[in-house]
Amino acid sequence: MLAATKFTDWVARDLAQRPAQRVVGFNKMPELDVYFAADPCYEDKARTLRNPFYRLGGRYRHFSSYERAVFAPESRTEILMISQLQQPLFVKHYSTPAERFHLLPPGISRDRKAPGNAVEIRAAFRAEFGLEEEDLLLVQIGSGFKTKGLDRSLQALAALPDALRRRTSLIAIGADEPSAFRRMAASLGLAERVEILQGRDDIPRFLLGADLLIHPAYNENTGTVLLEAVVAGLPVLTTAVCGYAHYINEADAGIVLPEPFAQAAMNEALARVLNDDAVRRAWQTNALAFADRADIYDNAEVAANVILKARP
Numbered sequence: 001m002l003a004a005t006k007f008t009d010w011v012a013r014d015l016a017q018r019p020a021q022r023v024v025g026f027n028k029m030p031e032l033d034v035y036f037a038a039d040p041c042y043e044d045k046a047r048t049l050r051n052p053f054y055r056l057g058g059r060y061r062h063f064s065s066y067e068r069a070v071f072a073p074e075s076r077t078e079i080l081m082i083s084q085l086q087q088p089l090f091v092k093h094y095s096t097p098a099e100r101f102h103l104l105p106p107g108i109s110r111d112r113k114a115p116g117n118a119v120e121i122r123a124a125f126r127a128e129f130g131l132e133e134e135d136l137l138l139v140q141i142g143s144g145f146k147t148k149g150l151d152r153s154l155q156a157l158a159a160l161p162d163a164l165r166r167r168t169s170l171i172a173i174g175a176d177e178p179s180a181f182r183r184m185a186a187s188l189g190l191a192e193r194v195e196i197l198q199g200r201d202d203i204p205r206f207l208l209g210a211d212l213l214i215h216p217a218y219n220e221n222t223g224t225v226l227l228e229a230v231v232a233g234l235p236v237l238t239t240a241v242c243g244y245a246h247y248i249n250e251a252d253a254g255i256v257l258p259e260p261f262a263q264a265a266m267n268e269a270l271a272r273v274l275n276d277d278a279v280r281r282a283w284q285t286n287a288l289a290f291a292d293r294a295d296i297y298d299n300a301e302v303a304a305n306v307i308l309k310a311r312p
Contacts, residue, residue: 034310073096082222113232148216150172155267170190171197230291
């Protein structure tokens with residue numbers, strides 16, 4: 001931490017001495033024209049997740065002052081937000097003027113949209129994985145299985161009625177250690193129904209071949225995979241803590257479980273969704289229509305406009 005602190009101090013001093021036309025920062029520090037807000041509110045974490053004595057230390061004083069340099073009312077830094085979840089916290093602690101916040105579109109790649117041959121891709125994928133027409137496939141995608149709630153998914157799968165569970169399987173994909181979750185699946189009697197794969201580059205095939213994206217995260221600032229599923233036409237079951245969960249409601253393309261999370265509610269929702277083919281087809285139609293009309297692609301363009309309009 002000491003080395004990082006010295007480096008950011010040096011950067012701040014250098015910017016003050018040799019100002020550029022635009023200074024864009026991905027870490028909070030003084031003298032920024034634009035800050036890309038990918039990190040959560042440090043002050044809120046220090047006050048809610050730490051012992052009060054933590055705020056007596058040098059680490060707190062450094063990071064708190066650098067965050068204040070960005071978000072204080074007197075600052076001129078424009079703020080690029082990737083999610084609406086953190087903005088109220090910054091306003092709470094710093095009274096940051098609303099006009100300095102700029103919410104960026106998620107920046108979903110347009111090549112994630114369902115292609116014209118989506119039906120053929122789905123058929124080939126399901127044949128590869130031995131899935132029959134009546135079989136149901138859940139996919140959960142993203143590294144950090146614990147944070148993404150893979151345990152919740154396994155419990156919900158195990159809680160399905162016997163007949164429904166026997167024709168439902170789950171594939172989880174992510175760069176994470178899977179052994180604990182494989183043991184959990186075995187203990188729940190799901191060893192034959194669950195496959196955990198390392199990260200791979202053919203995710204669009206899984207989104208086209210599955211019947212539902214399941215993403216019951218404990219914490220998720222954004223959740224890009226939710227929108228990747230929607231633009232591929234795949235319905236979603238997720239939690240309200242995800243920053244992009246509101247898009248699922250806007251698209252009417254799935255279910256957003258409210259907070260506080262209740263496993264019983266998730267179990268019921270999963271069973272209900274899997275039992276209703278008509279609802280899933282309607283969500284797919286809604287998702288594809290949303291993909292054609294929604295402003296969720298032009299992240300870089302919006303960011304560039306804010307940067308170029310920032311103070312010279």
